Amino acid sequence: MLQVYLPIAEISVNLLVILMLGGAVGFLSGMFGVGGGFLLTPFLMFLGIPPAIAVATGANQIVASSVSGALVQWRRGNVDTTMGGVLIVGGLFGSIIGVLLVNLLKSYGQADLTIALGYVTFLGTIGTLMLAESVRALRRERAGKPVKGRRPGEHSWVHGLPFKMRFHRSKLYISAIPVLMIGAVVGILVSVLGVGGGFLMVPAMIYILRMPTSVVIGTSLFQIIFITAAVTMLHAVFNQTIDILLAFLLIIGGVLGGQYGARAGQNLRGEQLRALLAIMVLAVAIRLLLGLVITPSDLYTIAPVETPRW
Amino acid sequence: MHHTRRVAFGIALGVSAAMAATAAPAQTPQGPDEIPTERVHSDISTREIAIKSNFTGIEIVIFGAVDYAPPDPKAPPYDVIMVIRGPTQDVVARRKERFAGIWLNGSSKVFHDIPGFYAVLSSRPLRAIAPEETLNELKVGFTALDLGPDDHSSVSDDLFRQAVIRNKEERLLFQYLDNAVSFIGRSLFRGTVDMPVNVPIGVYTAEVLLFQDGKLLSKDESTLNVQKVGFERGVYILAFRHPVIYGLLAVAIALLMGLGAWALFRRD
Numbered sequence: 198m199l200q201v202y203l204p205i206a207e208i209s210v211n212l213l214v215i216l217m218l219g220g221a222v223g224f225l226s227g228m229f230g231v232g233g234g235f236l237l238t239p240f241l242m243f244l245g246i247p248p249a250i251a252v253a254t255g256a257n258q259i260v261a262s263s264v265s266g267a268l269v270q271w272r273r274g275n276v277d278t279t280m281g282g283v284l285i286v287g288g289l290f291g292s293i294i295g296v297l298l299v300n301l302l303k304s305y306g307q308a309d310l311t312i313a314l315g316y317v318t319f320l321g322t323i324g325t326l327m328l329a330e331s332v333r334a335l336r337r338e339r340a341g342k343p344v345k346g347r348r349p350g351e352h353s354w355v356h357g358l359p360f361k362m363r364f365h366r367s368k369l370y371i372s373a374i375p376v377l378m379i380g381a382v383v384g385i386l387v388s389v390l391g392v393g394g395g396f397l398m399v400p401a402m403i404y405i406l407r408m409p410t411s412v413v414i415g416t417s418l419f420q421i422i423f424i425t426a427a428v429t430m431l432h433a434v435f436n437q438t439i440d441i442l443l444a445f446l447l448i449i450g451g452v453l454g455g456q457y458g459a460r461a462g463q464n465l466r467g468e469q470l471r472a473l474l475a476i477m478v479l480a481v482a483i484r485l486l487l488g489l490v491i492t493p494s495d496l497y498t499i500a501p502v503e504t505p506r507w
Numbered sequence: 508m509h510h511t512r513r514v515a516f517g518i519a520l521g522v523s524a525a526m527a528a529t530a531a532p533a534q535t536p537q538g539p540d541e542i543p544t545e546r547v548h549s550d551i552s553t554r555e556i557a558i559k560s561n562f563t564g565i566e567i568v569i570f571g572a573v574d575y576a577p578p579d580p581k582a583p584p585y586d587v588i589m590v591i592r593g594p595t596q597d598v599v600a601r602r603k604e605r606f607a608g609i610w611l612n613g614s615s616k617v618f619h620d621i622p623g624f625y626a627v628l629s630s631r632p633l634r635a636i637a638p639e640e641t642l643n644e645l646k647v648g649f650t651a652l653d654l655g656p657d658d659h660s661s662v663s664d665d666l667f668r669q670a671v672i673r674n675k676e677e678r679l680l681f682q683y684l685d686n687a688v689s690f691i692g693r694s695l696f697r698g699t700v701d702m703p704v705n706v707p708i709g710v711y712t713a714e715v716l717l718f719q720d721g722k723l724l725s726k727d728e729s730t731l732n733v734q735k736v737g738f739e740r741g742v743y744i745l746a747f748r749h750p751v752i753y754g755l756l757a758v759a760i761a762l763l764m765g766l767g768a769w770a771l772f773r774r775d
Binding site: 310434441492 | 558559560561562563596597598599600601602603605608609610611612615617666667670671673674675704705735738739742743746747750751753754755756757758760761762764765766768769772773
């Protein structure tokens with residue numbers, strides 16, 4: 198019942214399942230302030246959406262969620278547009294590299310493997326870090342010690358690099374090189390994995406660029422709009438892997454879920470939930486890893502012949 | 508005016524008569540004195556399959572009748588084989604190999620012009636209807652599919668070939684349906700086949716072969732068009748023929764929806 202045919206993915210899916218998936222991921226991201234793309238894309242693959250389409254359509258969905266988020270931050274004056282602009286320049290380079298890489302890997306039949314391996318690596322790392330962090334915080338809480346904030350900024354290797362620029366909003370005078378590099382790495386992640394890359398961008402801004410925490414979220418969301426929009430365009434042109442109907446349904450679910458998630462997040466205690474999210478992230482990583490190491494029931498697969506576009 | 512039209516009509520008649528003469532199967536010579544032999548006619552329950560948002564696959568019925576069937580009660584029964592072929596595509600088969608504990612795609616083989624859909628329906632098991640050579644000659648059955656040069660020297664080639672068939676069968680894109688054709692009386696018959704949700708779009712042919720005593724008596728062919736329609740067709744055409752517009756549209760929709768969500772739920 199309520200089956201809907203996806204015109205590009207060319208499969209029939211249950212409308213409610215897709216709406217609920219978008220809603221659940223939106224709920225989690227509203228609650229934790231994370232993008233949720235790193236959960237959405239693997240779940241789309243579990244539902245049988247071809248990985249390349251799941252990745253590209255995931256990026257398309259993030260355009261919508263990051264616009265809403267960035268507007269809220271913009272109104273509060275928490276966006277450093279200069280920093281965002283430089284990140285976008287780096288990010289565009291990264292996205293082009295990533296999309297061409299996906300196109301090349303697809304023609305060699307290695308795209309699915311690369312996407313899965315990328316997810317296992319990133320979800321495994323993030324999940325472990327998050328779990329360790331929340332276990333530590335929970336222990337500290339139990340021992341009655343206050344939860345420690347981040348250390349004050351100190352000079353690092355970043356400050357010795359040339360091409361210095363002034364970033365007023367962030368009160369920084371640093372080289373553009375690390376900013377461009379961070380932008381490029383996130384651009385590759387967005388185009389290959391279909392994630393927003395906030396989980397990498399935010400720590401990089403805090404620990405490498407030493408940006409004030411107040412502008413980190415807003416600036417990250419601001420640049421993500423442009424990068425995911427560019428990745429959507431590039432995937433549409435090079436790989437034809439954007440399913441507009443799937444994206445539409447995911448956005449609707451995500452918007453509604455996000456509202457409830459944000460409200461729920463205000464009334465709930467963080468650390469236990471953070472540990473729960475970490476366990477979920479690890480579970481998805483393990484599920485993907487098992488798919489790679491368990492001997493498949495059929496060693497042979499077939500696919501239409503694809504030639505690289507470049 | 509009248510005159511010219513009649514001439515044109517006459518020419519048209521002549522042309523179609525000539526075409527009919529050349530198109531007439533060789534095995535049914537119809538001299539004035541000869542008793543006409545059996546001829547099969549067939550059609551499909553639908554000429555167009557429209558893939559819309561509610562498409563979850565479809566069952567099609569191919570039906571037909573035998574003309575000029577002699578009223579001989581002792582004559583052996585008729586047999587019918589139906590072959591439905593979808594548009595062809597190039598397919599690559601890949602073999603997974605273990606590397607550092609991970610299964611990844613290793614060696615591969617490309618097969619050209621593989622039908623995207625291929626179903627063989629018959630009134631009895633194929634081997635009971637006609638000898639294998641006849642079936643191969645008529646390109647009936649998976650073994651008769653042109654899956655590249657048949658060098659039996661290479662075992663791996665054969666494994667790839669089997670893999671293509673196995674994978675297609677699992678996705679219901681290749682189907683063998685013994686006893687799927689049933690006769691209603693002596694000369695009327697029908698066969699049904701389920702087309703799955705993932706059927707490729709394009710023009711399909713349904714060939715109907717009439718056998719008796721292991722010999723082909725007559726054949727007929729009809730076509731079927733599988734097309735995406737309406738919204739699905741628009742999306743598909745835009746995505747593949749105008750990808751830049753499609754990409755801009757995808758981005759614009761997401762931007763507007765994000766903006767709408769913000770405007771709808773803002774709390775400041």
